[in-house]
Amino acid sequence: MADTPEPTSALPFFRTQFGLDERSLATVLETAFERPIDHADLFFEYTTQDSVSLEEGIVKSGSRHLEQGVGVRAQVGERQGYAYSDEITVERLRLAASTARAIAEGTARQRAVAVGGQGAPVHNLYPLAQAPTEVAVAKKVALLDAVDVYARRIDPRITQVMASLVAQHRQLLIVASDGTLVGDVQPLVRLNVQIIATDAAGQKREIGYQGMGGRYELEQLLDPEAWKPLVDEAARLALLNLDAQPCPAGTMDVVLGPGWPGILLHEAIGHGLEGDFNRKGTSAFSGRMGERVAAPGVTVVDDGTLPNRRGSLNVDDEGTPTQRTVLIEDGVLVGYLQDRLNARLMGMKPTGNGRRESYAHLPMPRMTNTFMLAGNDDPEDILRSVEHGIYAVSLGGGQVDITSGKFVFSVNEAYRIEQGRLGSPLKGATLIGNGPDVLQRVSRIGHDLELDRGVGVCGKDGQSVPVGVGLPTIRVDGLTVGGTEG
Amino acid sequence: MTTNGADLLELALARVLAEGAASADAVLVESDVLEARVRGREIDFVKQAREQTLGIRSFVEGSKGLRCAITSSSDLRAETVARIAEECVALARAIAPDPVAGLPEDGFAREIPDLSLFAPGEHPFSVDDRIQSARQAEAAARAADVRVTNSEGSQVGSDYSRIVYATSSGFVGEYRTASHSLFSEPIVSQNGDMQRDYWLTVGRSLSSLEDPAQVGRRAAERALRRLGARRIPTCEVPVIFDPLTAPSLLGHLVQCVNGYAVYRGASFLAGRLDEAIASEQVTVIDDGRLPGGLGSKPFDAEGQPTRRNVVIERGRLASYLLDSYSARKLELKTTGNAGRSVASAPRAMPTNLWLEPGSLSLEDIIGGTPRGLLVTELIGMGFNPVTGDYSQGAVGFWIEAGEIVHPVHEVTIAGHLGDMLSSIDAIGNDLLWLGRVAAPSLRVARMTVAGD
Numbered sequence: 001m002a003d004t005p006e007p008t009s010a011l012p013f014f015r016t017q018f019g020l021d022e023r024s025l026a027t028v029l030e031t032a033f034e035r036p037i038d039h040a041d042l043f044f045e046y047t048t049q050d051s052v053s054l055e056e057g058i059v060k061s062g063s064r065h066l067e068q069g070v071g072v073r074a075q076v077g078e079r080q081g082y083a084y085s086d087e088i089t090v091e092r093l094r095l096a097a098s099t100a101r102a103i104a105e106g107t108a109r110q111r112a113v114a115v116g117g118q119g120a121p122v123h124n125l126y127p128l129a130q131a132p133t134e135v136a137v138a139k140k141v142a143l144l145d146a147v148d149v150y151a152r153r154i155d156p157r158i159t160q161v162m163a164s165l166v167a168q169h170r171q172l173l174i175v176a177s178d179g180t181l182v183g184d185v186q187p188l189v190r191l192n193v194q195i196i197a198t199d200a201a202g203q204k205r206e207i208g209y210q211g212m213g214g215r216y217e218l219e220q221l222l223d224p225e226a227w228k229p230l231v232d233e234a235a236r237l238a239l240l241n242l243d244a245q246p247c248p249a250g251t252m253d254v255v256l257g258p259g260w261p262g263i264l265l266h267e268a269i270g271h272g273l274e275g276d277f278n279r280k281g282t283s284a285f286s287g288r289m290g291e292r293v294a295a296p297g298v299t300v301v302d303d304g305t306l307p308n309r310r311g312s313l314n315v316d317d318e319g320t321p322t323q324r325t326v327l328i329e330d331g332v333l334v335g336y337l338q339d340r341l342n343a344r345l346m347g348m349k350p351t352g353n354g355r356r357e358s359y360a361h362l363p364m365p366r367m368t369n370t371f372m373l374a375g376n377d378d379p380e381d382i383l384r385s386v387e388h389g390i391y392a393v394s395l396g397g398g399q400v401d402i403t404s405g406k407f408v409f410s411v412n413e414a415y416r417i418e419q420g421r422l423g424s425p426l427k428g429a430t431l432i433g434n435g436p437d438v439l440q441r442v443s444r445i446g447h448d449l450e451l452d453r454g455v456g457v458c459g460k461d462g463q464s465v466p467v468g469v470g471l472p473t474i475r476v477d478g479l480t481v482g483g484t485e486g
Numbered sequence: 487m488t489t490n491g492a493d494l495l496e497l498a499l500a501r502v503l504a505e506g507a508a509s510a511d512a513v514l515v516e517s518d519v520l521e522a523r524v525r526g527r528e529i530d531f532v533k534q535a536r537e538q539t540l541g542i543r544s545f546v547e548g549s550k551g552l553r554c555a556i557t558s559s560s561d562l563r564a565e566t567v568a569r570i571a572e573e574c575v576a577l578a579r580a581i582a583p584d585p586v587a588g589l590p591e592d593g594f595a596r597e598i599p600d601l602s603l604f605a606p607g608e609h610p611f612s613v614d615d616r617i618q619s620a621r622q623a624e625a626a627a628r629a630a631d632v633r634v635t636n637s638e639g640s641q642v643g644s645d646y647s648r649i650v651y652a653t654s655s656g657f658v659g660e661y662r663t664a665s666h667s668l669f670s671e672p673i674v675s676q677n678g679d680m681q682r683d684y685w686l687t688v689g690r691s692l693s694s695l696e697d698p699a700q701v702g703r704r705a706a707e708r709a710l711r712r713l714g715a716r717r718i719p720t721c722e723v724p725v726i727f728d729p730l731t732a733p734s735l736l737g738h739l740v741q742c743v744n745g746y747a748v749y750r751g752a753s754f755l756a757g758r759l760d761e762a763i764a765s766e767q768v769t770v771i772d773d774g775r776l777p778g779g780l781g782s783k784p785f786d787a788e789g790q791p792t793r794r795n796v797v798i799e800r801g802r803l804a805s806y807l808l809d810s811y812s813a814r815k816l817e818l819k820t821t822g823n824a825g826r827s828v829a830s831a832p833r834a835m836p837t838n839l840w841l842e843p844g845s846l847s848l849e850d851i852i853g854g855t856p857r858g859l860l861v862t863e864l865i866g867m868g869f870n871p872v873t874g875d876y877s878q879g880a881v882g883f884w885i886e887a888g889e890i891v892h893p894v895h896e897v898t899i900a901g902h903l904g905d906m907l908s909s910i911d912a913i914g915n916d917l918l919w920l921g922r923v924a925a926p927s928l929r930v931a932r933m934t935v936a937g938d
Contacts, residue, residue: 055750058582064573065829066559066566080531086538086560103532137580160750196752196872205751207872247877249900249936250720280525281636282673284680362531397867399879403638403673403682404715406896408866408879430868430877430898432936482868482877482898484934486720 010171010183011119014044018088025175028090032074032097039075039340041176043317044088045359048133053164054144062137069359072096074103075341082362119173119183121314122321125307126215132167132189135218140165143222147231151195154235160196167218174319182319188310188466189218190455193231197238208237211455216308237394237413240425247414247429247483253389254431254479255382255417258450260395262371262469265300266458267398267407268435273327274365275342277402284405284436285333293333294439297375300328302337304352304368310454311369311468318363322352337365357463367458371470375445379473382444384420390481391415391422405435430482438476446473491650492658494562498542499654501571507544507578508552509589510654514540515828517647520613524620525639532617538562541828544574548583555581558829590810590820594657595785602778603663605691609646616642619668619698626702627672633713634706636673638682643667657789665780666692670705676713683708688920690778715893717937718884724858725899725933726851729918731861732925736770736841738903740923741871743797745812745834754874754904755803763803764907767844770798772807774822774837781838781922786824788832795821807834841925844913848927851912853888859935860885861899874903897937906930
């Protein structure tokens with residue numbers, strides 16, 4: 001990019017599209033305040049999402065989805081009233097504001113509302129020359145065709161290639177009763193490749209999946225230097241798994257590879273440190289601030305300010321600038337992830353983690369990019385240190401029970417380790433552990449921190465948001481591996 | 487704005503045809519939604535809205551078939567509708583022609599039967615009454631035992647939807663649905679052990695829901711019995727799934743009998759029609775016309791009449807789930823299982839799909855199990871439809887000599903879905919509808935449990 005554009009405010013867009021100005025917005029917030037409440041805010045969204053997908057050698061479908069709407073929220077104490085509408089007019093806004101107010105009505109102090117400012121965010125993490133939804137569809141179709149041709153040449157056992165390219169352009173504007181007026185324009189792109197391989201006898205089939213993306217120019221994905229390694233990797237996984245042996249069952253030492261296996265942190269630690277669960281006392285980590293929850297040397301952060309990352313944001317969905325929050329420092333629990341409501345109720349500061357799927361959803365504390373800082377160990381040494389265990393290189397999804405702390409994640413590429421040597425590839429399996437103690441059993445930390453390729457989707461309470469994770473190679477002493485071989 | 491749905495669809499279709507599309511369809515979904523949660527004695531949140539979304543699919547003639555694209559919008563201003571109609575055709579022109587693409591040629595629904603998906607007398611409902619239900623469930627859960635110390639709350643949901651669908655070939659149909667739910671999730675603690683569990687009720691009418699206080703009490707009972715959970719040694723034993731966990735096995739089956747997974751070769755059941763794939767005790771039905779069913783609809787997302795399909799008949803794979811596209815790919819007929827979100831192309835989806843109940847109670851099944859694991863909750867995404875490999879985190883109870891001995895957690899269960907279906911050796915009489923897919927308690931003869 002020749003020059004870096006200024007951070008974009010979405011305010012001019014909403015002003016011209018929907019005739020909104022500071023005065024009409026203040027009026028709406030005052031309607032929400034006709035009866036006394038603690039906080040009120042408006043969340044305007046206009047999102048365009050494009051996708052094209054390929055299977056059986058042809059790009060079979062293309063789609064474009066426009067989503068617009070506004071959510072009005074009123075808070076009193078712990079109570080929240082929320083009303084949303086997919087029509088953005090001052091009349092609908094006032095109606096929604098009265099609904100939200102009526103829902104939340106209570107005993108707090110009444111305030112006058114002043115709204116002003118240019119609305120540009122503090123950070124400028126994803127300046128783009130061109131919105132990904134403005135790139136010509138023919139270029140996207142050509143990319144998927146090229147992926148298909150390239151993939152099928154890798155190996156004759158490749159029998160199916162599925163690929164899709166998704167581009168999102170999300171414009172939002174947040175106006176709050178404390179005077180907040182901030183907008184953001186958030187691009188997001190993603191390329192997915194799934195490859196099915198069938199063995200020579202036509203009996204066994206396996207699938208390999210890879211994806212990449214972030215808040216960057218779609219043109220970057222069109223570069224063969226970017227997508228060829230991704231396709232190679234998906235093909236390698238599908239072919240590798242054709243020869244995979246059944247995975248062992250039981251508790252053993254596990255080495256996790258760098259990058260996406262950071263999903264371990266997301267499930268085992270991250271969710272349990274979200275402010276809502278801790279304010280309510282429903283997390284296995286509740287009341288454990290200042291305690292040792294991980295081995296010495298383990299430092300875990302959540303950082304929404306990494307340029308161009310999938311999990312990054314200039315501002316969260318409540319208008320708070322994102323930041324780097326240390327969750328665990330040298331093994332000790334030091335931080336929670338907060339939105340405004342839970343920060344206020346816990347007497348803490350918001351951390352820029354108030355996120356929502358869309359205008360149709362209430363914000364909640366959510367992660368951004370969550371990762372463990374690098375240690376000093378050589379990854380090869382870590383593998384050599386294991387007598388009997390597995391090396392988990394590539395993972396699928398995970399899940400956690402916040403209250404009991406039990407979490408799972410599934411492994412897509414793994415190898416047996418015997419006497420420090422890598423053995424045969426293993427079939428996928430679920431690994432299970434206990435969040436509050438798994439990181440206490442981290443015995444080695446590699447110097448090879450990697451962030452994932454930009455594919456994470458986090459689900460909570462029915463809402464999905466894009467996130468990132470990262471991890472150096474680590475050794476965990478004693479995780480339960482859910483294979484089939486006793 | 488109350489739109490006359492059919493008029494709006496006609497406008498959109500006319501515009502798409504005027505732009506040069508050979509054929510098209512369009513769908514409009516309007517919903518009124520309410521969600522509210524009570525936690526302790528306080529309202530946590532109340533959320534209300536009216537939503538509407540229009541989706542347009544156009545087919546443009548190509549050299550070797552039709553080119554297909556979809557556009558959708560929640561902005562229904564006339565100029566936006568015109569714009570997304572134009573964009574839909576422009577987008578289709580950039581897509582490859584597909585010899586199999588297109589609307590169904592015939593077989594459209596001629597009548598729209600009343601499937602009791604909507605109780606007119608209950609609409610509009612009182613928001614306060616619904617919040618009151620959540621309060622009753624929450625109070626009952628909290629009062630059930632002194633060890634109930636906290637909760638994630640009790641939540642109600644109600645939505646009313648109107649679905650209008652039209653094709654350029656002249657089909658127009660619409661229907662209304664309602665759905666109501668109540669969910670309670672208490673937290674119990676004792677000696678530093680903290681556990682949660684839930685119970686819920688879901689129905690097409692308010693009057694079909696379980697008593698709120700009973701929902702709260704059952705949720706509390708389920709959480710209480712988890713206190714003192716421990717791990718067990720790694721073993722191979724029979725595994726019993728209860729009516730809350732057994733449907734997930736059918737959910738995995740659905741992924742594998744989906745026509746799209748079958749023609750792509752992305753299912754371990756591809757090419758196995760008419761083969762024995764499950765134990766003879768297993769019969770699985772999909773029926774889109776169950777009165778009041780949570781997956782019922784008079785016509786599918788392509789205007790085809792819904793119907794009853796036998797998916798597995800006494801262990802034999804009798805039918806895949808198909809829409810018209812996947813049916814043409816497999817040289818079969820659609821099974822009336824097209825489903826779609828407004829923003830996506832139709833896909834094959836289950837309507838109401840269930841495993842036929844047997845005659846045993848869950849207690850009978852446990853009583854007939856010398857040593858095994860009863861599973862009451864599963865976590866994770868450890869199923870691979872391409873290979874059938876299965877591995878999930880599990881919570882439940884250890885069984886010795888036909889009796890529950892203690893609660894279990896932090897273990898996994900693993901096997902292969904094909905082997906699991908083939909070794910189902912006991913089926914319960916306790917079918918419970920909490921969604922579109924339901925199954926009674928059932929026992930799989932042998933699985934690997936990984937623990938200590």
